[in-house]
Amino acid sequence: MDAITSSSPCSETSGAPSPLLLEAGAADGTLKPDLDPEDVLLQLSVLWRIDPARGGTDRSARILTLIVDGLRTRRP
Known part of the structure; x- marks a missing residue:
C-alpha cells in the first residue's frame, strides 16, 4: 500500500477527506464552502455501522446519497 501523501484525497493523520479536496470542490462550485474534513468523516462513519445482513448494500447507497x-451546492 502506498503511503498517503499531501496530494492524497485523505488526510494523513485522520483518514478524513483532505482539506485540499474539499477546497477544490468549493472552488469549482461543486461543494459547499467551509466544509470541515472531520465533520465529513463523522458523516461517513455511519456507513460502518450498517449491518450487511439487513439490506446493508441498499441502505448504504441511500445514506451515501444523502x-x-x-x-453539494446543488443537485446533479
Missing part, C-alpha cells in the same frame, strides 16, 4: 447531496 451525505453527498448534503455536501
Whole structure:
C-alpha cells in the first residue's frame, strides 16, 4: 500500500477527506464552502455501522446519497 501523501484525497493523520479536496470542490462550485474534513468523516462513519445482513448494500447507497447531496451546492 502506498503511503498517503499531501496530494492524497485523505488526510494523513485522520483518514478524513483532505482539506485540499474539499477546497477544490468549493472552488469549482461543486461543494459547499467551509466544509470541515472531520465533520465529513463523522458523516461517513455511519456507513460502518450498517449491518450487511439487513439490506446493508441498499441502505448504504441511500445514506451515501444523502451525505453527498448534503455536501453539494446543488443537485446533479
